[in-house]
Amino acid sequence: MTGAERVRAALAGRWPDRRPIMLHNFRMAAREAGLTMGRFRASPANAARAFIEATEKYGLDGVLIDFDTATLAGALGAGVEFPEDDPARVVRPRLRRLEEARDLPPPALEADERVGIWIETCRLVRAHFGPAVFVRGNCDQAPFALASMLRAPADWLVDLVDGGDEPFRLLDYCAGACAAFLRLVAATGVDMLSNGDSPAGPAMISPAMYRRFARPYERRLAAEAHALGLPYLIHICGDTSLILADMAAIGADALELDCLTPLRAVRAACGGNLTLFGYLDPVGVLRDGPPARVEAAAGELLAAFADTPRLVLGAGCALPPDTPPEHVRRLVARARESRPPGA
DSSP states (O other), X not given: OXXXXXXXXXXXXOOOSSOOBOOOOXXXXXXXXXXXXXXXXXXXXXXXXXHHHHHHHHTOSEEEEOXXXXXXXXXXXXXXXXXXXXXXXXXXXXXXXXXXXXXXXXXXXXXXXXXXXXXXXXXXXXXXXXXXXXXXXXXXEOHHHHHHHHHOHHHHHHHHHHXXXXXHHHHHHHHHHHHHHHHHHHTTTOSEEEEEOGGGSTTTSOXXXXXXXXXXXXXXXXXXXXXXXXXXXXXXXXXXXXXXXXXXTSOOSEEEEOTTSOHHHHHHHSSSSOEEEEEEOTTTTTTTOOHHHHHHHHHHHHHHTTTOSOEEEEESSOOOTTOOHHHHHHHHHHXXXXXXXXX
């Protein structure tokens, strides 16, 4: 099987010849390609080269195209800072008052340079690998997370309590921008679409607020991806135990969860109709190791999913740039050793 076939099998609930593996490794890929984050995000040629080299170096089954969590917010008018060797980050909100969302101009993502670099990178990586490697086009932030950046996180949390119907106006606007980004990425020929929505997790808001303000908009994006003919994944960092059932109900094909969510809860949510991407600790395990710990953590995850093909092995969030290559090699080797029942 090709790498793409392995990931598609896991998404469809069919056993691949071995467990597929893909990594959220844009920072590590840039570092290993000799690029600062400034140079990585400066051109699609630079970013594509980093993704391609990392995928080929480690023999990964898929590649996740990602840059930062600030591209969409910047395209919509938030102030963004660009550290030379860190991902871009939002430093100034677009809206001083929630009511200003009424006057926001229609999103014009096609005119934004950084959106263009993201899109062209997807296109270059797809063209290089053809059908052999699975390409997941991450589409930056989901509507709730994007709204928190346009408004400023602390002010946004107050808005949710005191803003009446006004938060939904901003969320609707953000949903339109997110859907537009999904369409742009889908047109590059990627195999899957995804978004991050970590500010919607229990570390920031209650499950009731998640169900009211975040889940309906995540559901919209999943439906948009399916209308484009592509599977969809949502990522939320932190311990998502309190909202796992709600996340499972948005209509996504997969969840990307990290190690702060207890493995028992993850296994209960994923494995039936949902495929799990990730889960391994990117810092405490994959960066800090040692190699034996990487193998043990991977083994525990594989054992938990031994009765289902719905697992794509990887990290639960972005790998640090200084992750030791030997740790990644041990993880890949562990995935290659895994075989379906009876094989």
